[in-house]
Structures are given as C-alpha cells and as structure tokens.
Amino acid sequence: MSNFFDPQADFQVHRRNLPHRRQAGVIYFVTFHLADSLPRLKRAALQEERKLWLALNQPPHNQRQIEEYHRNFSKRIHDWLDAGHGSCALADPEIFRLVESVLNSSMSSGMRS
Structure with a gap:
C-alpha cells in the first residue's frame, strides 16, 4: 500500500x-494562501469565465471536460498563487514560526477539524 x-x-x-x-x-x-494572494481583477474575470464554462458544460463531465476545467481554471489559480502576489506574510520568519507553532501544538494535542 x-x-x-x-x-x-x-x-x-x-x-x-x-x-x-x-x-x-x-x-x-x-496549503495556505492569504486573501490578497490572488489578484482581485484576475479572480473576478476567472469567476466569470468559470460560470460561462459551467453553463456550456453541464454535468456529468467526461474525462476531457475534467482535464479542460483543471487546465483552464485550477492550473491558472495555482500559477497565480505561485507568482507570490500580495503581502506574502508567511514569508516573514516571525509570522511563519507563529503559524508553525500553532500547527505543531494542534497536531501534538490531537486537535482536528
């Protein structure tokens, strides 16, 4: 396995x-991302494109449609996130250590969502 x-x-x-x-x-x-990590205008345009695509491609989706959806929408979002837009607060070592500490203490205490 x-x-x-x-x-x-x-x-x-x-x-x-x-x-x-x-x-x-x-x-x-x-995976974490902050609210300003996706450019607002790009996000709004993508939402409109996605709405149109979904109207033209009603479920159930075949494999070609699934791949097209991820290529056109998911991949673009990930590319924007990877570009490092916004304040990138988690790049600040102090903020990074704080978030890391909270995650580690949550995991060691058995806290789950």
Whole structure:
C-alpha cells in the first residue's frame, strides 16, 4: 500500500467549507494562501469565465471536460498563487514560526477539524 492518496481505493468525503477526502494510512498536506494572494481583477474575470464554462458544460463531465476545467481554471489559480502576489506574510520568519507553532501544538494535542 502506498502512503499517498489512491482514488481507486475506498475513501470518505467530508464536507465543511470544501470537500475533503479521507483515506486510512495516507499522507496529507495543508496549503495556505492569504486573501490578497490572488489578484482581485484576475479572480473576478476567472469567476466569470468559470460560470460561462459551467453553463456550456453541464454535468456529468467526461474525462476531457475534467482535464479542460483543471487546465483552464485550477492550473491558472495555482500559477497565480505561485507568482507570490500580495503581502506574502508567511514569508516573514516571525509570522511563519507563529503559524508553525500553532500547527505543531494542534497536531501534538490531537486537535482536528
């Protein structure tokens, strides 16, 4: 068994603000981004494009549509995040250590969402 998520194996979907997939014995990662890390005008334009794409591509989506969606929307968002827009507060060593400390203490105390 791999330590990574296997979409072919059994898993549970938990919803809070976003869907999360849970699978026994696998490694998870957490990604943070601040509100100003996505340029407002680009984000608004992308939301309009996404709305139009979804209107033209009704579910259920086939594999080609899924790949097109991620190429057109998910990849662009990740590229913008990687570009380092905004204040980049987590690049400040003091803020980074504070967030790291909170995460480590939450994990060691067994706190979960």
